[in-house]
Amino acid sequence: xxxxxxxxxxxxxxxxxxxxxxxxxxxxxxxxxxxxxxxxxxxxxxxxxxxxxxxxxxxxxxxxxxxxxxxxxxxxxxxxxxxxxxxxxxxxxxxxxxxxxxxxxxxxxxxxxxxxxxxxxxxxxxxxxxxxxxxxxxxxxxxxxxxxxxxxxxxxxxxxxxxxxxxxxxxxxxxxxxxxxxxxxxxxxxxxxxxxxxxxxxxxxxxxxxxxxxxxxxxxxxxxxxxxxxxxxxxxxxxxxxxxxxxxxxxxxxxxxxxxxxxxxxxxxxxxxxxxxxxxxxxxxxxxxxxxxxxxxxxxxxxxxxxxxxxxxxxxxxxxxxxxxxxxxxxxxxxxxxxxxxxxxxxxxxxxxxxxxxxxxxxxxxxxxxxxxx
Numbered sequence: 383x384x385x386x387x388x389x390x391x392x393x394x395x396x397x398x399x400x401x402x403x404x405x406x407x408x409x410x411x412x413x414x415x416x417x418x419x420x421x422x423x424x425x426x427x428x429x430x431x432x433x434x435x436x437x438x439x440x441x442x443x444x445x446x447x448x449x450x451x452x453x454x455x456x457x458x459x460x461x462x463x464x465x466x467x468x469x470x471x472x473x474x475x476x477x478x479x480x481x482x483x484x485x486x487x488x489x490x491x492x493x494x495x496x497x498x499x500x501x502x503x504x505x506x507x508x509x510x511x512x513x514x515x516x517x518x519x520x521x522x523x524x525x526x527x528x529x530x531x532x533x534x535x536x537x538x539x540x541x542x543x544x545x546x547x548x549x550x551x552x553x554x555x556x557x558x559x560x561x562x563x564x565x566x567x568x569x570x571x572x573x574x575x576x577x578x579x580x581x582x583x584x585x586x587x588x589x590x591x592x593x594x595x596x597x598x599x600x601x602x603x604x605x606x607x608x609x610x611x612x613x614x615x616x617x618x619x620x621x622x623x624x625x626x627x628x629x630x631x632x633x634x635x636x637x638x639x640x641x642x643x644x645x646x647x648x649x650x651x652x653x654x655x656x657x658x659x660x661x662x663x664x665x666x667x668x669x670x671x672x673x674x675x676x677x678x679x680x681x682x683x684x685x686x687x688x689x690x691x692x693x694x695x696x697x698x699x700x701x702x703x704x705x706x707x708x709x710x711x712x713x714x715x716x717x718x719x720x721x722x723x724x725x726x727x728x729x730x731x732x733x734x735x736x737x738x739x740x741x742x743x744x745x746x747x748x749x750x751x752x753x754x755x756x
Contacts, residue, residue, distance in 0.1 A: 385678055391455055394448065397432050398459040406463050408728045414466070415584035419542055421467045429469075430497030439476055444492050450477075450619050450684055454626035454677065461630025464731055466585045468500055468539035470742075473623050475501030475547055478564070478616035482604035487566065490545070502543035504534035504567075504590050505613060512744040514549070514613055515559045519592065521550035528552075528602075530565065530573075530595040538742065540588030541578035543569050548592065553607045564609035566601045567592070583731070583738040611689065617743050618696040622680045624739045625700055628707045629677050632670045635714040635732040639663070642718055659717065666713050669706040676702045694756035697749035704746040707736040 387395065405425060406414075414422055429435055437452035439445020446452065453473045460469060476494055479487050493499035510516035519532020530550050540546065546567045553561030569576060573595035578588045604612045640663060643654035653659055676699040683695020711733035715722035722729050740746055 402463040436495035457623045457627040458630035461627035462634040474620035482612040502540040504537045504546045505549045519550045534590040537588045562610045564603035583734045631732045632710045639714045673703045673706040697753035700749040704740045
């Protein structure tokens with residue numbers, strides 16, 4: 383795997399960095415996350431105009447063909463600038479539709495990459511923890527249609543989604559890995575109740591209840607009863623993209639802490655001149671480099687055809703990166719002293735963001751167990 387960015391990837395990275403430097407400075411960011419949705423629709427449309435929403439979609443489906451690598455490059459910049467957006471849920475959805483969707487569902491990709499359609503994944507349930515196979519939501523045949531009923535939780539940016547990708551059991555019983563089907567459900571249709579709530583990092587999530595929601599057979603994504611494998615692959619992609627975002631947050635925390643130590647004086651000396659603090663910053667730097675390497679490992683693992691090898695690479699990377707990310711961002715707060723506790727500085731918000739990433743689609747402990755089992 384070539385770790386050097388090519389010309390197109392460099393252009394994507396620079397485009398995102400320029401846009402965020404101009405439009406998402408930290409004071410503006412704090413005002414944006416205080417709004418009801420936590421993000422600006424104007425920014426989402428600008429993302430679409432820059433081609434960033436199409437970056438990971440295959441060329442044959444109207445995208446730029448950059449794959450998960452392109453999404454990771456974008457996410458790393460989002461992490462550096464603490465941007466709150468529905469980017470990751472939509473990367474997950476687009477990868478799932480590109481891989482398992484039918485021709486009609488592929489048509490939705492064009493709307494999504496143009497910024498005209500948003501998706502959210504409604505897969506987790508209140509008693510399931512992070513187990514995607516633990517599905518009690520059920521779908522029964524009603525003629526040529528399906529009727530869905532159940533409760534989904536932690537639907538990230540579900541309140542701004544036009545379409546929910548819902549897991550429901552059409553066969554077998556709870557915990558079985560077969561019998562799970564994926565459905566596209568319009569968020570505005572009768573029987574769908576979306577209750578949003580704010581998350582620790584300033585974003586939004588939602589509780590979703592489905593009460594007799596009727597969808598046509600054409601709403602099924604992939605093969606009925608065989609949705610878990612497609613879902614697991616898409617969630618692995620989302621976890622890798624979030625790992626890239628965490629790496630971006632780590633590098634920003636390191637750089638801002640280093641700059642602070644170079645100018646802050648205490649006891650008549652610049653903090654950066656103290657050997658003990660220099661040693662701590664070297665450790666922080668090594669943690670950042672380790673996390674960057676594990677991100678490359680996850681990206682390489684996604685190319686594996688064997689689902690077990692893919693799971694081991696992605697889960698191993700998420701475990702290591704989350705451990706490192708929390709160490710780095712906590713050190714950033716510690717080395718800023720009392721200033722690190724101020725909401726007016728970004729340094730504490732990096733810890734909030736990586737904490738949220740850690741609890742999304744499986745925390746570090748869950749992925750350690752998954753990697754060991756793989």
